Amino acid sequence: MPDAIALKTADGAAGKSFSGPSGPKPKRVISPRNIMLYGTLFVAAAYYLLPLYVMIVTSLKGMPEIRLGNIFSPPVEITFEPWVKAWATACTGLNCDGLSRGFWNSVRITVPSVVVSIAIASVNGYALANWRFKGSELFFAILVVGAFIPYQVMIYPIVIVLREMGIYGTLTGLIIVHSIFGMPILTLLFRNYFASLPQELFKAARIDGAGFWQIFFKIMLPMSLPIFVVAMILQVTGIWNDFLFGVVFTRPEYYPMTVQLNNIVNSVQGVKEYNVNMAATILTGLVPLVVYFVSGRLFVRGIAAGAVKG
Amino acid sequence: MTGQAKAGRPNQLLRNLNSKIASIPMILTALVIFLGGTAWTVFYSFTNSKLLPRLSFVGFDQYKRLWAAPRWIVSIENLAVYGVLSLIFSLVIGFVLAALMDQKIRFENTFRTIFLYPFALSFIVTGLVWQWVLNPEFGVQSVIRSLGWSSFTFDPLYTPSIVIYGILIAALWQGTGLVMCLMLAGLRGIDEDIWKAARVDGIPMWKTYLFIVIPMMRPVFITTLVIIASGIVKVYDLVVAQTSGGPGIASEVPAKYVYDYMFQAQNLGQGFAASTMMLITVAIIIVPWAYLEFGGRKRA
Amino acid sequence: MNSSVSIRDLSLNFGAVSVLKDLNLEINDGEFLVLLGSSGCGKSTLLNCIAGLLDASDGQIFIKGKNVTWEEPKDRGIGMVFQSYALYPQMTVEKNLSFGLQVAKVSQQEIDKRVARASEILQIQPLLKRKPAELSGGQRQRVAIGRALVRDVDVFLFDEPLSNLDAKLRSELRVEIKRLHQSLKNTMIYVTHDQIEALTLADRIAIMKNGIIQQLADPTTIYNKPRNLFVAGFIGSPSMNFLRGEIAKQGDQMFFTANGVNFSLAGYDTPEALQVGRKVILGVRPEHVKVNENLGAEVHDATVDIEEPMGADNLLWLKHAGHTMSVRINGARRFSPGSAVKLGFDMSLASLFDAETELRI
Amino acid sequence: MNSSVSIRDLSLNFGAVSVLKDLNLEINDGEFLVLLGSSGCGKSTLLNCIAGLLDASDGQIFIKGKNVTWEEPKDRGIGMVFQSYALYPQMTVEKNLSFGLQVAKVSQQEIDKRVARASEILQIQPLLKRKPAELSGGQRQRVAIGRALVRDVDVFLFDEPLSNLDAKLRSELRVEIKRLHQSLKNTMIYVTHDQIEALTLADRIAIMKNGIIQQLADPTTIYNKPRNLFVAGFIGSPSMNFLRGEIAKQGDQMFFTANGVNFSLAGYDTPEALQVGRKVILGVRPEHVKVNENLGAEVHDATVDIEEPMGADNLLWLKHAGHTMSVRINGARRFSPGSAVKLGFDMSLASLFDAETELRI
Amino acid sequence: ANATDLEVTHWWTSGGEAAAVAELAKAFDATGNKWVDGAIAGSGGTARPIMISRITGGDPMGATQFNHGRQAEELVQAGLMRDLTDVATAEHWKDIIRPSSLLDSCTIDGKIYCAPVNIHSWQWLWLSNAAFKKAGVEVPKNWDEFVAAAPALEKAGIVPLAVGGQPWQAAGAFDVLMVAIAGKDTFLKVFKDKDAEAAAGPEIAKVFKAADDARKMSKGSNVQDWNQATNLVITGKAGGQIMGDWAQGEFQLAGQKAGTDYTCLPGLGVNEIISTGGDAFYFPLLKDADKSKAQDVLAKTLLDPKTQVAFNLKKGSLPVRGDVDLAAANDCMKKGLDILAKGNVIQGTDQLLSADSQKQKEDLFSEFFANPSMTPEAAQKRFAEIIGSAD
Numbered sequence A: 001m002p003d004a005i006a007l008k009t010a011d012g013a014a015g016k017s018f019s020g021p022s023g024p025k026p027k028r029v030i031s032p033r034n035i036m037l038y039g040t041l042f043v044a045a046a047y048y049l050l051p052l053y054v055m056i057v058t059s060l061k062g063m064p065e066i067r068l069g070n071i072f073s074p075p076v077e078i079t080f081e082p083w084v085k086a087w088a089t090a091c092t093g094l095n096c097d098g099l100s101r102g103f104w105n106s107v108r109i110t111v112p113s114v115v116v117s118i119a120i121a122s123v124n125g126y127a128l129a130n131w132r133f134k135g136s137e138l139f140f141a142i143l144v145v146g147a148f149i150p151y152q153v154m155i156y157p158i159v160i161v162l163r164e165m166g167i168y169g170t171l172t173g174l175i176i177v178h179s180i181f182g183m184p185i186l187t188l189l190f191r192n193y194f195a196s197l198p199q200e201l202f203k204a205a206r207i208d209g210a211g212f213w214q215i216f217f218k219i220m221l222p223m224s225l226p227i228f229v230v231a232m233i234l235q236v237t238g239i240w241n242d243f244l245f246g247v248v249f250t251r252p253e254y255y256p257m258t259v260q261l262n263n264i265v266n267s268v269q270g271v272k273e274y275n276v277n278m279a280a281t282i283l284t285g286l287v288p289l290v291v292y293f294v295s296g297r298l299f300v301r302g303i304a305a306g307a308v309k310g
Numbered sequence B: 001m002t003g004q005a006k007a008g009r010p011n012q013l014l015r016n017l018n019s020k021i022a023s024i025p026m027i028l029t030a031l032v033i034f035l036g037g038t039a040w041t042v043f044y045s046f047t048n049s050k051l052l053p054r055l056s057f058v059g060f061d062q063y064k065r066l067w068a069a070p071r072w073i074v075s076i077e078n079l080a081v082y083g084v085l086s087l088i089f090s091l092v093i094g095f096v097l098a099a100l101m102d103q104k105i106r107f108e109n110t111f112r113t114i115f116l117y118p119f120a121l122s123f124i125v126t127g128l129v130w131q132w133v134l135n136p137e138f139g140v141q142s143v144i145r146s147l148g149w150s151s152f153t154f155d156p157l158y159t160p161s162i163v164i165y166g167i168l169i170a171a172l173w174q175g176t177g178l179v180m181c182l183m184l185a186g187l188r189g190i191d192e193d194i195w196k197a198a199r200v201d202g203i204p205m206w207k208t209y210l211f212i213v214i215p216m217m218r219p220v221f222i223t224t225l226v227i228i229a230s231g232i233v234k235v236y237d238l239v240v241a242q243t244s245g246g247p248g249i250a251s252e253v254p255a256k257y258v259y260d261y262m263f264q265a266q267n268l269g270q271g272f273a274a275s276t277m278m279l280i281t282v283a284i285i286i287v288p289w290a291y292l293e294f295g296g297r298k299r300a
Numbered sequence C, D: 001m002n003s004s005v006s007i008r009d010l011s012l013n014f015g016a017v018s019v020l021k022d023l024n025l026e027i028n029d030g031e032f033l034v035l036l037g038s039s040g041c042g043k044s045t046l047l048n049c050i051a052g053l054l055d056a057s058d059g060q061i062f063i064k065g066k067n068v069t070w071e072e073p074k075d076r077g078i079g080m081v082f083q084s085y086a087l088y089p090q091m092t093v094e095k096n097l098s099f100g101l102q103v104a105k106v107s108q109q110e111i112d113k114r115v116a117r118a119s120e121i122l123q124i125q126p127l128l129k130r131k132p133a134e135l136s137g138g139q140r141q142r143v144a145i146g147r148a149l150v151r152d153v154d155v156f157l158f159d160e161p162l163s164n165l166d167a168k169l170r171s172e173l174r175v176e177i178k179r180l181h182q183s184l185k186n187t188m189i190y191v192t193h194d195q196i197e198a199l200t201l202a203d204r205i206a207i208m209k210n211g212i213i214q215q216l217a218d219p220t221t222i223y224n225k226p227r228n229l230f231v232a233g234f235i236g237s238p239s240m241n242f243l244r245g246e247i248a249k250q251g252d253q254m255f256f257t258a259n260g261v262n263f264s265l266a267g268y269d270t271p272e273a274l275q276v277g278r279k280v281i282l283g284v285r286p287e288h289v290k291v292n293e294n295l296g297a298e299v300h301d302a303t304v305d306i307e308e309p310m311g312a313d314n315l316l317w318l319k320h321a322g323h324t325m326s327v328r329i330n331g332a333r334r335f336s337p338g339s340a341v342k343l344g345f346d347m348s349l350a351s352l353f354d355a356e357t358e359l360r361i
Numbered sequence E: 001a002n003a004t005d006l007e008v009t010h011w012w013t014s015g016g017e018a019a020a021v022a023e024l025a026k027a028f029d030a031t032g033n034k035w036v037d038g039a040i041a042g043s044g045g046t047a048r049p050i051m052i053s054r055i056t057g058g059d060p061m062g063a064t065q066f067n068h069g070r071q072a073e074e075l076v077q078a079g080l081m082r083d084l085t086d087v088a089t090a091e092h093w094k095d096i097i098r099p100s101s102l103l104d105s106c107t108i109d110g111k112i113y114c115a116p117v118n119i120h121s122w123q124w125l126w127l128s129n130a131a132f133k134k135a136g137v138e139v140p141k142n143w144d145e146f147v148a149a150a151p152a153l154e155k156a157g158i159v160p161l162a163v164g165g166q167p168w169q170a171a172g173a174f175d176v177l178m179v180a181i182a183g184k185d186t187f188l189k190v191f192k193d194k195d196a197e198a199a200a201g202p203e204i205a206k207v208f209k210a211a212d213d214a215r216k217m218s219k220g221s222n223v224q225d226w227n228q229a230t231n232l233v234i235t236g237k238a239g240g241q242i243m244g245d246w247a248q249g250e251f252q253l254a255g256q257k258a259g260t261d262y263t264c265l266p267g268l269g270v271n272e273i274i275s276t277g278g279d280a281f282y283f284p285l286l287k288d289a290d291k292s293k294a295q296d297v298l299a300k301t302l303l304d305p306k307t308q309v310a311f312n313l314k315k316g317s318l319p320v321r322g323d324v325d326l327a328a329a330n331d332c333m334k335k336g337l338d339i340l341a342k343g344n345v346i347q348g349t350d351q352l353l354s355a356d357s358q359k360q361k362e363d364l365f366s367e368f369f370a371n372p373s374m375t376p377e378a379a380q381k382r383f384a385e386i387i388g389s390a391d
Ligand SMILES: Nc1ncnc2c1ncn2[C@@H]1O[C@H](COP(=O)(O)OP(=O)(O)OP(=O)(O)O)[C@@H](O)[C@H]1O
Pocket: C014, C017, C019, C037, C038, C039, C040, C041, C042, C043, C044, C045, C046, C193
């Protein structure tokens, strides 16, 4: 056998056997399969996009145009006035500063609540995954079952607890409430995620002499970006969108944007100003939407790591 | 070396101390809020507390009244219909979308974002938007009528018999994206070799999904089921924003009954009794699951 | 001989990465061909192309003389066994075996017959009602083979079917697969990166590297006459000893000389290729070095560095003329580290490679 | 000799499952002890107990004479190398090595010195700035060892450190570990389920089954004089051939008789244990059966069933008196399936086990 | 006094209401203090739980709106509310507040806990003159004429009776029908004495018959909020609406004139009796002495004659003092004042029934109005049960 060339036909075209199909199977772009596949996807996408489209279109119309009818028709005359009104001048009672005040309140509530709840839940999840102690699973089971309890059931006892602690109506109180209700799902996510990391890493760190906190901060945290992203997305959307706790557990100076949204939408001055409502709605949803668009890719990865395993 | 003393077992409370300290928030939440709060609620459901909780016991009176109240019955029926349908449709739609997304399609990121973005919006927003889209005067009905089909009628939010489906449409819009994500993550976790084996065996795609892949995704389905179910039991904001329980009491749900009676009717006892019934429903759903999830794992 | 599978100028790219390059391969009817190569060399890719699970970028594939380049996997007359077995976890063994047939609308009677036959051949009758989770690794393996068996295919494809198993089971199942091939006489294409599997199972071995077949030959040829340095180093454990040096002549005696030490080349099988001054690499397998016994004419000095007793054999790592050399001797013969030994080399069993082309000369 | 690690009456239960049972083990200073056993027998559990990563249910552990049963892992003077290496993925190699020292608040100067020394011993200086993901399997392995090395520990614990590597690398690193032990002279406890590793590396091997040590002895003893049937079957690949039969006498000649075939027991090492009529199991290693050559006095007939050429060796599966027997011969000697051969047995190298107690007699 | 911020919560967020609140704030700010507005939109149903949580949670506001009556009873009993008796005595509330039942509702155990700010009466039928013109019928003068005109309206594509989807609207409309059709005595027998037999009796059956008519006439008014329903009347899309006098604020805001653009029929034009419910401000007990003082100031300000006039004109309700000059009042308000002066008043159901019973009633009527298959007889049976167990 001379060498490797022998294994190759020197001249492919010369071979008699080179008739018939060769190379990749030709793929038609417009195959029935593709029509079905993309057809379904586009129909579904239309269903999901429709309300967003309606919201945007409506928010850019003037009231007269809205009254004329079709919610799907694009605005004849684009006006940004509803947006300005929703943001800055819509009235609730005597306050005519639209959503703007609520926006900063929402930021003030969301940022610390997200940070605190994730901090607590991640440490909990870590303890549950790596440092089990007698009863830890039992507490966790109670916690997970707690995730199902309707909020309404808990409002009253929590009011009492917060009152006894003397922090009812304060920002601290609200942060605690958000941390409590975020805890079950977040702890579950973190626990599953940390449990899916190699146990040997943890053991190696212990042999290296690292303690509970050192292992957490130096070893586990740097490896946990995806799950933190998932937790962050869930909490940002959850807390930003919250209405009930924001209104029940705080005083008006802290009312979040959703309360303002509810006020604007429900303060009907004569006719419902759908355009202002829609603008306000979009404005309120903007922050979580941006968070989604920016980190959506990590979300799916994190879900795969934290939620599905375990 | 025989003389060496046997070292005593150190105090068990102090072992793993940091972990215990770090778990204090969880332990407190579990015990005080979830266990304590629940017990407190159940306890006071046997009183006739009005605006403020008070200790005057009336036995099962609140429960008798609850089950005699047509609104509660309607709420329970609605929850059952809504729950079953939203479970089925979320799982089916979520799975179908995930399966489609798993076909190595182009623009996967775009599609995924489109399906997922409603999840970023609150139920309040969802309710408002769909109230608007389903409004017979402006929304889908009027648009289709204006296209010439003048007898077309689709106004679920103003028709008591189908209002719950109007809510369902909005709920699915909001929630199926997440289900799709979970399912997609599950699908991606399936061994490539299984697909290959099925292709070599000549099993058509849909049969592969139905008979092989779906049964393999049991854990994902269970996780998803738990997430959807916990949301179903709590459904409140959506109904309030979309229909306020109307028309009449046609779209009432238990969580709203609890809230209304606790705070609007200022009858805590009644509200607590209704919450207790909800808790029992929840327990029926999750105790078997928790048993499988936590009890089963220890043996495995 | 009839060609069972024939691959012509096959190329495959993943995007810009070319994984298989103009690959040609003829596999005879009833042959057991092993594709051997290190991880990532494209073995599975080639197998998937043959199975129709991947579309070739170029080239053709014939099975039983039929051009199947564009056929669906199920229409190619192949059966495939996967590394992870890919059994359908929620179906019983029986269902696993029969599912493909049911989908193909084979009559129930025929299905029963075929399942019975396959489970008899593989001796899995008692397992038919179990689910895969209740089977041991070896049993799963058999079921996976059974799934190909019931489909009555011409060609069996195996993708590292044993690498998930422990050593003991692996050696047992190796024997079983060999026996199965002897009784079925189907064409089998078997991917592995374990050379023991390749050597014991194959009629012919194709050694791959970077998507190119380096050598295609029967195991003995591969072992004793490796076509190039890569094949020589890849096959054999511990690996062949390589010494870099050049050819020299003293009188009419040809020598290989490295680090000032001479090795007589008397008995080398292709003496005509030996030109004085040619830079070459000498390859000697560990079992072809004699220690203290049967040394032959030429004797070298060495010291024992490390000893690795492995039961039946004993592996010595020797220091010899500035390099380390591994030697395999009988397990009963023991040497302590540091002791001095004498070595002898049998050049008729050694290989010389051109230092530049790395081809055997 | 000084005892380095001493385990007394150690028991460990996971809930109701008892994984280790009253285990006793003395490991000498500087000894290389290998824990060998099949998957799930409790090897890792034992190692984790020694490391302090698992709390014993009962019993005590001494390291260097100090009772460490309730000490933290870091205070035990041990270093550990894991199967998956467990390198901290976000840290550079240098950081991986120094992490433990920094945690222990060792001075930076001292850290630098130790890291330099360890990376010199392991020849990983050029890798210090890389992250684990940028290392090959073998390099990762070395870093993992380095992490134990810098901490200047008395006892090294290895938990299957090579089983994630491919065969070639495995055999290379085996030699490196052996060399490391020869130069460091630390006590090393090494868990594996690969008998080749155990045989080549160990000063002594502890063979475990179901949490109980079956035999603790040097490799030669384990290989040639297995204490019981389990050890005999577990060690050696392919496995020892076992024949069930009983002891008989003809004239003054003792025989082992099975399926009507007699094997002379002349030369068996403990002849006093042979009582006529005792039910026994005869164990013969594949390399102790002679085929056609050097047969000895007694000659048996057999046919070749399957041949497995493995390069240096050739494995024959023979049909002999109603059972299958594996025989290992030189790789150059080939037999075709079906051919008739003659066998000879050397009883001085065989083992007899009591059929009931399964202990060697 | 130095300026003290006082947070005031209320649920007055519709156009007319907000304008009215602004008057209160203006008056309070004029005293040198500052009104911090804590409006919660929706309705009392949304706002009350929040207010109560804050009071019981220990973070009370400075003052809060409730419908006077029984909503705050327990808060007072729990000692969470401030006793206003001193202010009331100093300001002679007993003498000036009319009808006196308003102050009685604020009085618990002889102490006064709230400051009533307006009188709201439910018993009004608001009619769109334009709608009737379009349908080509006379503007009706009473309920029966209205029912008779309904088919003509329907033919003209006009919804005869606008009823919003919020449950309290249906329940309120029924109460109005009851006063108009069954009369004051039956009304009191049912709601004050909780006489289940009367509730099941033939008088009430007539009321249910009327409610059935109303239900039929309201088909097609697909709106939620009461002011959207009012808007249907204002724009002539609906013929009429049974709604309290607060609807008048909306007409005013839309620039419509009583008599020419719209017509109001107190007591549905049948039985000119009006109820005297209303809104009141309660003052939670605060620790801060300055704020407590400011609370007194606010209480005083709310009942100040000028404030009363300004506020009630905007709100469309009647002032609680008989001694103020309402020259600016429009036609409808004057009708109301007349009736009030004649003493043809009854207490509102908020004062007579607990929130719990009210809620049950709301549930019943919102179901009745939305569900055409529910017969008046079945509804009456349930009504009687609710009355039987009411407290
Ligand atoms: N879908 C893919 N996209 C891009 N590259 C791929 C893909 N599949 C395989 N490859 C690349 O092709 C090369 C060959 O892969 P292949 O799986 O055939 O290797 P292999 O020889 O089977 O290795 P192993 O022994 O690890 O199974 C690898 O370098 C791999 O990274």
